[in-house]
Amino acid sequence: MAPNLRVKAAFMAMKGIGISEDKVKPVLKKLLKLYEKNWEMIEEENYRVLADAIFDEEDDQVEVQKRKSTADEDDLEEEAQMHEVERPLKRLRLRNQESQGLASPSNQNSQLGRTSFQPMVEQQEIQSSSVRQINMNKGKQPISPMALAVVERNNLSQLSTTKVSETCSVMSFDTSIRIRDKGKGPLSPQFIDGSSISERPCDEPKDERYDDEEPLNETPIAAILPDPINKGDLALRKEMIGGRGGRAVCTSSSEYRNDRERANIAEESPTNLEIASSPLGEDTLNVGSRKTNSFVPNNASNGSPDVQGSIGAAAPRIPRFPGSLDGSNNHLKMNKNKTTIDCAGSQRKLSEEHEDADSRSLVVFSKSQSTPTDLRSVHDVNDIAKGEERVKIPWVNKIDEQCPPSFHYIPQSLAFSSASINFSLSEIGNENCCSNCYGDCLPSPVPCACACANGGEFTYTVKGLVKEAFLLKCISVNRDPKKSHHLYCRECPLEKSKDNNILEPCKGHLKRKFIKECWRKCGCGKHCGNRVVQRGISYNMQVFMTPEGKGWGLQTLDELPKGAFVCEYIGEILTIKEMHERNLKKGDAAKRTYRVLLDSDWSSMCVKDDEALCLDSTTFGNIARFINHRCYDANLIEIPIEVETPKHHYYRLALFTTRKIQALEELTWDYGVEFDDHDHSLNAFQCLCGSRFCRNVKRSNRVKKVR
Numbered sequence: 258m259a260p261n262l263r264v265k266a267a268f269m270a271m272k273g274i275g276i277s278e279d280k281v282k283p284v285l286k287k288l289l290k291l292y293e294k295n296w297e298m299i300e301e302e303n304y305r306v307l308a309d310a311i312f313d314e315e316d317d318q319v320e321v322q323k324r325k326s327t328a329d330e331d332d333l334e335e336e337a338q339m340h341e342v343e344r345p346l347k348r349l350r351l352r353n354q355e356s357q358g359l360a361s362p363s364n365q366n367s368q369l370g371r372t373s374f375q376p377m378v379e380q381q382e383i384q385s386s387s388v389r390q391i392n393m394n395k396g397k398q399p400i401s402p403m404a405l406a407v408v409e410r411n412n413l414s415q416l417s418t419t420k421v422s423e424t425c426s427v428m429s430f431d432t433s434i435r436i437r438d439k440g441k442g443p444l445s446p447q448f449i450d451g452s453s454i455s456e457r458p459c460d461e462p463k464d465e466r467y468d469d470e471e472p473l474n475e476t477p478i479a480a481i482l483p484d485p486i487n488k489g490d491l492a493l494r495k496e497m498i499g500g501r502g503g504r505a506v507c508t509s510s511s512e513y514r515n516d517r518e519r520a521n522i523a524e525e526s527p528t529n530l531e532i533a534s535s536p537l538g539e540d541t542l543n544v545g546s547r548k549t550n551s552f553v554p555n556n557a558s559n560g561s562p563d564v565q566g567s568i569g570a571a572a573p574r575i576p577r578f579p580g581s582l583d584g585s586n587n588h589l590k591m592n593k594n595k596t597t598i599d600c601a602g603s604q605r606k607l608s609e610e611h612e613d614a615d616s617r618s619l620v621v622f623s624k625s626q627s628t629p630t631d632l633r634s635v636h637d638v639n640d641i642a643k644g645e646e647r648v649k650i651p652w653v654n655k656i657d658e659q660c661p662p663s664f665h666y667i668p669q670s671l672a673f674s675s676a677s678i679n680f681s682l683s684e685i686g687n688e689n690c691c692s693n694c695y696g697d698c699l700p701s702p703v704p705c706a707c708a709c710a711n712g713g714e715f716t717y718t719v720k721g722l723v724k725e726a727f728l729l730k731c732i733s734v735n736r737d738p739k740k741s742h743h744l745y746c747r748e749c750p751l752e753k754s755k756d757n758n759i760l761e762p763c764k765g766h767l768k769r770k771f772i773k774e775c776w777r778k779c780g781c782g783k784h785c786g787n788r789v790v791q792r793g794i795s796y797n798m799q800v801f802m803t804p805e806g807k808g809w810g811l812q813t814l815d816e817l818p819k820g821a822f823v824c825e826y827i828g829e830i831l832t833i834k835e836m837h838e839r840n841l842k843k844g845d846a847a848k849r850t851y852r853v854l855l856d857s858d859w860s861s862m863c864v865k866d867d868e869a870l871c872l873d874s875t876t877f878g879n880i881a882r883f884i885n886h887r888c889y890d891a892n893l894i895e896i897p898i899e900v901e902t903p904k905h906h907y908y909r910l911a912l913f914t915t916r917k918i919q920a921l922e923e924l925t926w927d928y929g930v931e932f933d934d935h936d937h938s939l940n941a942f943q944c945l946c947g948s949r950f951c952r953n954v955k956r957s958n959r960v961k962k963v964r
């Protein structure tokens with residue numbers, strides 16, 4: 258349909274429910290801008306989004322009007338106070354009261370005659386003063402001086418251009434990939450990224466509805482339970498205390514390099530072929546489940562405080578998020594005197610810490626008093642990724658005294674135990690790779706075999722960004738998961754894992770578009786433009802404590818272009834059965850785990866039990882575990898990436914920007930949570946995303962209105 262016909266149709270539809278053109282016009286304009294002229298979204302469900310937006314606009318106007326009259330009342334009140342002495346009405350009232358003996362409020366109105374309006378002045382005073390009180394409290398959060406915060410908001414650009422970049426040095430990753438031919442035993446693990454900061458997105462204004470509300474006291478973001486002491490502790494202790502100097506390569510935020518240039522600087526992170534079992538996992542993880550999409554968030558705790566430098570946990574679509582390792586109070590805290598305190602109570606002045614900012618462990622530990630768990634929970638304030646990424650990822654808390662929750666930073670996902678992910682070269686046939694290519698595939702006029710798998714053309718631009726058309730398709734599938742995008746398993750592994758006597762029918766899985774990247778069996782080089790995700794994180798980000806009460810979050814320190822790769826969702830690779838077992842073990846704590854289902858292609862294959870997988874970032878993960886949820890208009894989107902195997906039971910899950918993102922914006926993605934799905938209360942949390950499309954807002958009234 259031509260655009261103007263669509264406009265007319267929208268007018269007609271709105272007219273049908275009694276909304277005039279002049280009200281529709283400005284809102285429609287805004288929506289078209291917001292959805293980048295994606296009419297399908299606006300037209301869906303008989304223009305429901307449009308109608309909702311118009312009602313919202315009306316609500317906003319009423320609110321503004323209310324505020325205006327409140328402000329007027331305040332002004333009046335102030336004026337009245339200034340001229341208290343000459344307030345005739347008040348004096349009159351007092352005189353009347355005195356003369357008529359009207360001390361009791363109960364008989365005031367009846368006996369004061371014409372002057373009875375005066376008690377209303379009094380009432381008005383009370384109202385306006387309480388309004389004033391609310392206004393005064395509004396927006397005030399308990400903000401303690403940030404003991405550990407190295408980054409002041411105002412100085413962020415400085416941080417990203419100087420502090421971060423100054424500390425860059427060339428890093429070489431240990432590329433410990435062990436590839437074996439099919440059937441010849443274990444392969445090597447694969448890892449990935451993480452980290453963040455943030456501020457409100459410029460085009461995602463905070464919803465006024467939340468302004469006057471106290472932040473809700475949510476369930477804590479997730480609790481990571483203590484790992485059993487094992488041999489790894491010694492190495493960890495060494496790393497915590499000594500750090501691994503000079504490994505990270507940072508990209509200055511001011512100097513943008515495209516992905517390929519960046520790739521020349523840093524070593525490619527190791528690609529995982531086979532996933533190693535974690536000796537720790539089982540006792541330490543919690544899982545949640547989710548209905549259809551791949552993200553299974555839990556009730557993340559708001560982060561019980563940990564040691565300075567430790568990270569908080571977060572979770573995406575199947576994911577759930579952790580908090581403290583053991584839920585005990587064994588956490589390091591920051592005190593308000595700008596002194597850092599470790600678990601053992603050692604104190605150290607912040608200034609001293611700044612002096613040796615490049616030393617990678619800022620917390621002073623008393624070795625004798627610190628347990629291995631304490632040590633593991635400490636995160637370097639300058640780099641929560643512990644040098645595992647190409648860039649450093651600092652953390653900051655300007656809101657309270659919590660430190661990020663404990664977890665193990667891993668840059669690539671690892672199998673916990675039973676997941677069937679032994680990638681082998683023989684599994685990738687010649688038709689599944691471009692063995693005849695050379696150098697960089699992108700400039701070639703003839704699409705290579707990998708491009709053919711992407712529908713005959715590369716999905717990345719030469720700048721390493723996802724092409725607009727592909728991105729829009731992904732966004733529309735996510736934002737508009739109509740039935741047509743859902744596929745249903747004949748025997749759903751998720752339902753099978755539930756131990757129900759009767760097997761429930763599959764609830765459906767969102768069918769997503771994959772990107773196939775070139776890989777090591779291809780003839781091209783590792784800087785080929787069709788290898789973006791596997792090169793890892795390249796933008797500067799920061800983990801930060803959100804002011805809205807969402808716990809920790811991730812924000813970008815760099816401006817990010819639309820379609821840019823931000824990070825992969827990394828975690829332990831679990832079979833659904835393992836996930837379920839962990840849930841049972843954890844009981845209520847399972848609500849605080851961060852898991853994402855890898856179910857984008859379940860329905861198109863008969864998934865065996867050990868092939869139905871999810872990623873659990875509760876105890877082992879990267880910065881993605883800090884990314885908070887935002888309903889509908891999140892600035893990141895997850896896209897499945899095929900790298901090491903053509904079988905889609907395992908794939909990488911990468912997060913890309915849905916639009917240009919300003920430095921200091923919080924990074925968010927839509928977990929796909931259904932807040933009214935009572936069957937999946939494990940995933941529920943009180944959503945504070947602030948989106949005008951928030952699904953956690955009771956919509957019944959609005960829907961009624963539309964009908």
Ligand SMILES: C[S@@+](CC[C@H](N)C(=O)[O-])C[C@H]1O[C@@H](n2cnc3c(N)ncnc32)[C@H](O)[C@@H]1O
Pocket residue numbers: 475476477478479554555556557558559560569570571572573576577578579806807808809810851881882883884885886887942943944945946
């Ligand atoms: C993957 S974690 C995100 C990081 C988490 N905020 C933290 O502190 O570790 C997911 C958890 O964060 C919290 N969260 C994420 N998005 C939220 C939102 N929009 N509103 C409220 N809480 C949110 C919930 O507790 C959720 O279970």
